[in-house]
Amino acid sequence: MKTDVHSVGFTLIELMVTISIAGLMLSMAVPSFTDALRNNRLTTYANDFLSSLSLARSEAIKRGVSVTVRKSGAQWEGGWAVFVDDNSNGQLNSNELIIQSHAALPATFTLRGNSNFTNFVRYVSSGASSTTGSFMLCDNKDNNDLAEPYTSRLLIINNVGRIRMAEDTNNNGLYEKSANDEVTTCVSGF
Numbered sequence: 006m007k008t009d010v011h012s013v014g015f016t017l018i019e020l021m022v023t024i025s026i027a028g029l030m031l032s033m034a035v036p037s038f039t040d041a042l043r044n045n046r047l048t049t050y051a052n053d054f055l056s057s058l059s060l061a062r063s064e065a066i067k068r069g070v071s072v073t074v075r076k077s078g079a080q081w082e083g084g085w086a087v088f089v090d091d092n093s094n095g096q097l098n099s100n101e102l103i104i105q106s107h108a109a110l111p112a113t114f115t116l117r118g119n120s121n122f123t124n125f126v127r128y129v130s131s132g133a134s135s136t137t138g139s140f141m142l143c144d145n146k147d148n149n150d151l152a153e154p155y156t157s158r159l160l161i162i163n164n165v166g167r168i169r170m171a172e173d174t175n176n177n178g179l180y181e182k183s184a185n186d187e188v189t190t191c192v193s194g195f
Contacts, residue, residue: 043144044155050110051142051158051170054085057107058126058160058168061087064104065128072104073097075125081116081140084109095125113146115191126162134166139182143191150192154178159188 015023057074064087065072071093077084087105088097097103110116118126121138128134143150143157159171159180171180171188179187 040155046111046114047142047144047156047158050114050116051160053107054081054116054140054142055160055168055170057085057087057105058162060105061126062128062132062134062166062168064089065130066132069130071127071129073125073127077106078109081118082110082114090127093127093129095127113144115141115143115145115150117141117192122162128166132166133164134162137164138162139171139188141188141191145191150190152179152189152191157188157191 061072061074068089071090072087073090073095074085074087075095075097077086085107086097086103089102089104090096091101092098118140119138121136122140126134139162140160141152141157142160143152145156147153155178157180159182160168161171161182162168171182173180175181177187179189181187
């Protein structure tokens with residue numbers, strides 16, 4: 006009696022081709038996944054800061070007093086606090102109510118205010134900001150302090166205290182304070 010035995014499985018060549026194709030597809034997907042992850046983190050941290058500024062503005066209107074957002078560390082990326090600024094001096098005194106505090110951003114991120122917002126932003130009872138200006142948030146992992154395409158967010162506070170995210174009107178990955186005024190630094194001069 007003769008039996009016919011069939012083997013089920015892959016040959017070594019078929020397995021190697023399959024692994025090669027999977028590796029090639031993975032190598033194409035990883036860079037776009039990394040970019041999506043960075044973009045998501047930038048948006049999250051920018052929204053956290055924007056929320057704190059919005060909270061300060063709304064609390065100033067609601068309470069009828071000055072409310073300040075002040076950096077906690079040497080720079081804004083070291084964290085910040087929102088507090089009722091009873092004497093409107095921009096300093097957090099021991100008797101003043103802390104409404105919210107935010108922890109430091111991860112080590113590769115920078116958050117800097119322009120010369121108008123080096124230490125604090127104060128909102129008066131009308132909801133207006135004590136001054137106008139902007140904040141630059143960057144993923145500065147290469148440590149060159151430049152706002153490279155798709156690695157930053159720009160927040161702008163106007164003369165009535167409204168906060169907005171700047172737009173990238175020419176779609177080059179850099180944000181503009183106004184028409185044709187791109188911000189290209191993460192630390193100063195913007």
